[in-house]
Amino acid sequence: MARQPRLDLPNIPQHVVQRGNNRLPCFLDDDDRRRYVRLLHEALWHTKCHLHAYVLMDNHVHLLLTPPAPGAIAQLMQKLGRQYVGQFNARHGRTGTLWEGRDKSCLVDSESYVLRCHRYIDLNPIRARITADPYQFRWSSADAHAGHRHDALLTEHPAYLGIGASPAERGTAYRALLGETVSDDEMLAMGSTLLVDWTSMGSA
Template sequence: MPRQPRLDLAGIPQHVVQRGNDRQPCFFEEADYLRYLQELKELALRRHCAVHAYVLMTNHVHLLLTPSAAGQVAALMQALGRRYVRYINDRHHRTGTLWEGRYKSCLVDRESYLLHCYRYIELNPVRARMVGEPDGYRWSSYGANAHGRHDPLITPHPNYRSLGADAESRQNAYRELVRQAISDDDLTAIRLHLQRQHALGTDRFRAAIEAQLGRRAGPAKIGRPRKDAKSAL
């Protein structure tokens, strides 16, 4: 059975994850992280994708980005994967694949889940017990979003900008947001929708995506179709 094309629409944020093959490392030294970010920055500009949040873990990456047109995220990730694998194989004298198959992605409802995804991504190193606080991890967008650190890769989403009237108030509000624990339900929803590549958001958001794409954006309804009154007679 052919694979379903990914859910992909212009102007709708996407949460993307790509893992190392067999959960093996995909970053081995500082130069590798720097090279990945350099390539990502160049390709995001070329493919007109705004990057809002990211984290580079030892064996996987998370990105939150908004494409200006359908197909741009796929083009970015394919080019980035090829470039980075070639770099890693040359630098570390290795051969073969680096990534675990295709990347996974899900569309994100700006109103209900976008800032949850910001937090989810930047808190990965804390959940992995690599650091005690997100600002203790170098390879994420937290420094830019929470403290205003210069990061040419980051384009703030309008929902992030709405946190305050100026940069300082936005950063204060964002730090407070990150300090609030993500509920278990939200953690489960983000992970499940990303794994299944379903649209993450309200029923209304999902219905709008389905109307535009002409196919399901979430799980099929379970059970037999309900009979109407006539057919039941």
């Protein structure tokens, strides 16, 4: 069966998931995560993509990205994936692939969906039962969105800026958003969109 054509539009956010091959870990410790964050920062600068939310789980990554032009996110993921795999393999004395064959992504084409996607990403550690407090998980954007710290990786999306007139107001509003009960149907809907292979991004 032919692949779906890529839905890749400039200035429209995409929710991207990058998974470890066979669901195996892609981060073995915090040094791996620090390397990934550094390479992500470099790839964002190189491609001019904007990152609005992220979480680094043990065996997968969620990124909410806005590209400046078609193909920019594919370029970012290719650059990031290849560089990270090279460093990961050298550090851990392994060879071969690390990522699944293709990254999954879907368009996030409304402001309300952008905020739901923020929440879905930032609550990943809660759903995985890694922590009971999303702000205590170091490797996500939750703490920055809540106004507890600055994160140089992030560019605030207009939908996030619209929830408050000041950083303090936005932090308060976002903490309230994360505290809302999320229905099983909404969580299923958010997750199921990523089962569709909207892109054909290369992986290392």
